Amino acid sequence: MDIRTLASHLGLSIGTVSRALNDRKDVSPATRQRVIEAAATLGYTPNQSGRTLRSGRTGTIGFMLTLEHDSAIHGDPFFMALLEGVQSGLSAHDLDLIVLLARKGEDGLTFLRRHVSRGTVDGWLLSATQYDDQRIAFLLDRNIPFVALGRTSTARDYAWIDLDFERVVEEAMALLISAGHRRIGLVAPPATINNSHIVVECYRAALKAAGIEPNPALIHNGATDESDGEATVRELMTLKDRPSALLLMGETAPVGAYRALRDLELQPGCDVAVIGLRDNPACRALSPDLTCFTLDLNELGLALAQGVLATLAGGGENALEPTQKLWSMTLRLGTSHLSA
Incomplete structure (x- = not known):
């Protein structure tokens, strides 16, 4: 059923039906309710393509993920939990979330250019921010709404929310150094990644x-995934003066690290102290209990949604300052940071 048939059925003009469906103030509550009930009964749904052409809006926000560093393909639940919070925040404003996955090896800027030229979405959420991330300048130059999950080296002003990695490393290192460790191995993301x-x-x-x-x-x-965690720890433990402690800044790296240590007949939390990045499901079964950090991914997702909503509404004299926030993580003490 199209809007013309619905209007004919109700004995109303197409314009009145359209305004009622779009909750315009110049339609009486009784007429609006009548139109909505008829649309539901008769199975009418708006033609989104037509709406997009008329308004220039798609009603969607794109979340750009990559196969290079975002670890959705490695069983990492980080993004699934995060996306749930983003969608929850957007749905309250009748917006939908679309996850757009760049092909492995594809340049991020090329991917973004293609979708911007198509008008795929109204705004963007960017992840895996690079130290020198050309996507930021591209979107800023075109005044396209976006929020980055992570900072970059750019000096330009833009909206971002990033995990407070400074505080995480400070607390983890203080814990290990105070226990007397002087050789601490670090597993960090690729050097191209800003964090x-x-x-x-x-x-x-x-x-x-x-x-x-x-x-x-x-x-x-x-890569800081499980495989990288295992390979790196094996390599570090072959050093003449091997580390007595490990700081693993990857979601699933501790799983591989534990396996490598045990294969080398070393016990985590006894022979080698271990601190991980986040309390995620993949690491919760580890024994000894992993010392790591916690955060509410649903709340982080909601904050990202609110940030991109603010950029959509921005512009003009009443433009809001872009969201720029460090997202705190809380140290959760297990026993893996201990050593004999």
């Missing part, structure tokens, strides 16, 4: 503040 720069810089600063000279051999940049 890797933050993590490594804070790690080095914590060591220097304790009078310990950072050793580049103890720093590894990689």
Whole structure:
């Protein structure tokens, strides 16, 4: 059924039916209710293509994920929980969330250009922000609404929410250094990812503040998934002066790290202290209990939704300051950070 048939059935003009369905104030409550009930009974749904052409809006927000670093393909539940919060925040404003997955090896800017040229969505949520992320300038130059999950090196003003990696590394290193550890292995994301720069810089600063000279051999940049965690720990443990503690800044890296340590007949939380990034389902079965950090992914998702809604409504003299927030994580003490 199209809107013309619905209007004819109700004995109303197409314009009146359209205004009623769009909750315009110039339609009486009684007429609006009558139109809505008839639409539901007769199975009428608006032609979204037509609406998009008329309004220039799709009613959708795109969340760009990549197969390079975002770990959705590695069984990481981070994004599934996060997306639930984003959709919840958007649905209250009649907006839908679309997850757009860039092909492995595809340049992120090329991917974004293609979808912007198609007008796929009204606004964007970006993840896996690079240290030098050209997507930011591209969207800013075209005044396209977006919020980045993560900071970049750009000096330009834009909306972002990022995990407070500075505080995470500071607390983890304080815990390990206070226990007497002087050789601490670090598993960090690839050097192209912005948070890797933050993590490594804070790690080095914590060591220097304790009078310990950072050793580049103890720093590894990689995928930080389960496989990378296992391979890296095996490599670190072959060093002549192997680390006595490990800081693993990846969602599932601790799973691989535990396996590698046990294969080498080393016990996590006894022979080697271990601290992970986040209390995620993949790590909850680890024994000893993993010392790591917690956060509410649903609340983070809601905050991202609110941020992108603010950018959609922005512009003009009453434009709001872009959302810029460090999202705190809470240390959860297990027993894996202990050692004999």
